[in-house]
Amino acid sequence: MNRTILLTAIFFGVLSVVFGAFGAHGLKNMISESSLDSYQTGVTYQMYHALVLLWLGSTALFTVAQKRWIFYCFTFGVLFFSFSIYLLATNDLTSVNFKTIAFITPLGGGLLISGWLLIGHRVLKYVS
Numbered sequence: 001m002n003r004t005i006l007l008t009a010i011f012f013g014v015l016s017v018v019f020g021a022f023g024a025h026g027l028k029n030m031i032s033e034s035s036l037d038s039y040q041t042g043v044t045y046q047m048y049h050a051l052v053l054l055w056l057g058s059t060a061l062f063t064v065a066q067k068r069w070i071f072y073c074f075t076f077g078v079l080f081f082s083f084s085i086y087l088l089a090t091n092d093l094t095s096v097n098f099k100t101i102a103f104i105t106p107l108g109g110g111l112l113i114s115g116w117l118l119i120g121h122r123v124l125k126y127v128s
Contacts, residue, residue: 001064005057005071012050012078019043019086027090035089042085049074049112062122073115080108 020043027036053074056067084105087098 001067001071002057005053005067008071008075009050009053009057012046012053016043016047016050019046030093031090035092038085039089042082042089045112046078046082049078049115052115061127066118066122070115070118073111073118077108077111077115080104081112082108084108 020040023036023039023043027039031039053071056062056070056074062070081104084098084101088102088105091098
């Protein structure tokens with residue numbers, strides 16, 4: 001499980017750098033400032049959670065089952081939250097209307113919050 005968590009963290013980290021550079025350089029003159037800000041929010045959240053996944057895969061604070069739940073919350077949270085923001089922010093550049101998937105963004109945010117709450121629960125219950 002730790003290997004999967006760490007590889008996912010590395011994948012998310014690499015993608016956030018690539019997407020961040022693309023947003024700063026490739027999209028700068030193609031989408032509105034507001035859309036660019038939204039896009040950057042997706043990049044930022046993705047990187048934060050990549051770093052947390054690196055920590056999760058390296059710590060002995062959690063059981064395998066606890067890590068699995070946190071991993072799923074963060075992985076699907078990033079996919080739903082950040083990736084839906086990327087699509088929504090670049091909606092005007094494609095012929096596909098991504099606004100129909102806007103409901104996925106708060107679902108992803110809820111999963112990210114759930115992952116943090118699972119970490120918090122473990123810390124409150126077992127760490128003195």
